[in-house]
Amino acid sequence: MSPTFLGLFLAFILGAVGAEALTFPATVEVDLVFPRNDTYAPAALIPVVFAIQNAQLAASLDPKFQFTVTSASDSSNEITTAILDLTNATFSRSDPYYALGYIHSLNGIEGQWVLAWSLSTGNCSGSSDDTVNIGHLNQNTNVFFTTKNGTQPPDLVAASADNSTCAATDDSYTFNVTGTLDVADTIKYDGRSSCAVLSPTLPTANPCAAAVNVAAAASISAAITSTACAWQNPNVTCPSSSSSAAGRVMMFPGIWSVCLLWIGLNFHFWL
Ligand SMILES: *[C@@H]1O[C@H](CO)[C@@H](O)[C@H](O)[C@H]1NC(C)=O
Ligand SMILES: *[C@@H]1O[C@H](CO)[C@@H](O)[C@H](O)[C@H]1NC(C)=O
Ligand SMILES: *[C@@H]1O[C@H](CO)[C@@H](O)[C@H](O)[C@H]1NC(C)=O
Ligand SMILES: *[C@@H]1O[C@H](CO)[C@@H](O)[C@H](O)[C@H]1NC(C)=O
Ligand SMILES: *[C@@H]1O[C@H](CO)[C@@H](O)[C@H](O)[C@H]1NC(C)=O
Ligand SMILES: *[C@@H]1O[C@H](CO)[C@@H](O)[C@H](O)[C@H]1NC(C)=O
Ligand SMILES: *[C@@H]1O[C@H](CO)[C@@H](O)[C@H](O)[C@H]1NC(C)=O
Secondary structure, eight states: OOOOEEEEEEEOSOOOOOOOOOOEEEEEEEEESSSSSSSSSSSSSSEEEEEEESSGGGGGGGGGEOOOOEESSSSSSSEEEEEEOTTTTTTSSSSSSEEEEESSTTTTTEEEEEEEEEEOOOOOOSSSEEEEEEEOOOOEEEEEEEEOTOOOOOOOOHHHHSSSHHHHHHGEEEEEEEEEOOSSSSSTTTTTSSEEEOOOOOOOGGGGOOOHHHHHHHHHHHHHHHHHHHHHHOOSSOOGGGGGGTEEEEEETTTTTTEEEEEEOOOOOOO
16 A cells, blocks of 8 residues: 555644643643554544643643554555644643544555554753753654454544553653743744743653543544545545534645644533
8 A cells, every 4th residue: 555644733622621820840641542552443534542631731842743554564564644733733722632633544454553653842941031942852652453344443432431441551641841931932932932841750641531532532533534524535424514614624735734623612521
């Protein structure tokens, strides 16, 4: 199968959360919610879902996700590559914040796959304004999953609700944010005006707290379907353009970039 390149930004916004005063130190956690190390039916669209817990501090980390899916037995067989550029995301509107991608090229295809994902974040030091020193941290993880006809369809609720599957902390990163520094020249930090200062300590991950409920799963699925329908030709029922009124699709000029902000859902998180 020829490689497909898909630069994808899919931001998902859930019910608004009230602005809370920031206290430090604070833990921010990034989890891979889906897929897990498990076996799924090879659906037309397989979601790739990351959660950011304590999202109101996410912007200060300037997170970027990238993932590549290859065959487990032949790493040159690349299925999908995606970049989730969250430069313009408004993280503070929901907690957890879900960053979304998908795999559209395993429809009906059985096999074993590696999802290699990387997370890039900032780590600042010095003092606020012009002298702030912006460091970067890149972390990579591989997750193996299998597709097999007749097995469970991809299910975000089941994958994240079951303690035995959600609790694998290998797919989580934690950040101990001890404060933030102002970035005077925001162009140096993707337009962000505040940059996290990180302790070397790594708090214990709590990935089960990023569980996806039924309503969130339905919205994530709708957002992925809507975006995939705009860019690929997946073998799924696509929404008519009028029925996607709850969402707003923003296309950016970059050839590979799609930005979808899903707004106006009125339910809340329990975190
Ligand atoms: C994935 O799960 C299988 C069986 O559940 C296990 O044997 C294997 O070691 C796991 N692989 C990874 C990379 O965790
Ligand atoms: C973010 O927004 C700016 C200004 O609207 C735009 O120029 C840029 O392309 C956007 N970036 C992404 C990755 O969507
Ligand atoms: C799996 O199902 C698809 C159709 O959904 C079919 O094309 C494919 O041949 C099946 N694979 C195997 C190994 O049976
Ligand atoms: C799952 O974990 C939660 C908290 O992490 C706990 O309250 C619950 O009892 C666990 N359930 C099972 C079945 O282990
Ligand atoms: C962040 O940077 C500081 C020094 O600038 C370093 O001491 C600390 O270990 C870094 N934190 C992480 C999580 O990399
Ligand atoms: C976070 O870092 C601060 C300062 O280094 C430390 O006092 C605190 O125990 C750390 N918290 C966690 C959860 O690691
Ligand atoms: C498309 O979906 C329909 C209904 O699920 C199925 O019957 C058909 O085999 C699928 N086609 C392909 C090419 O996967």
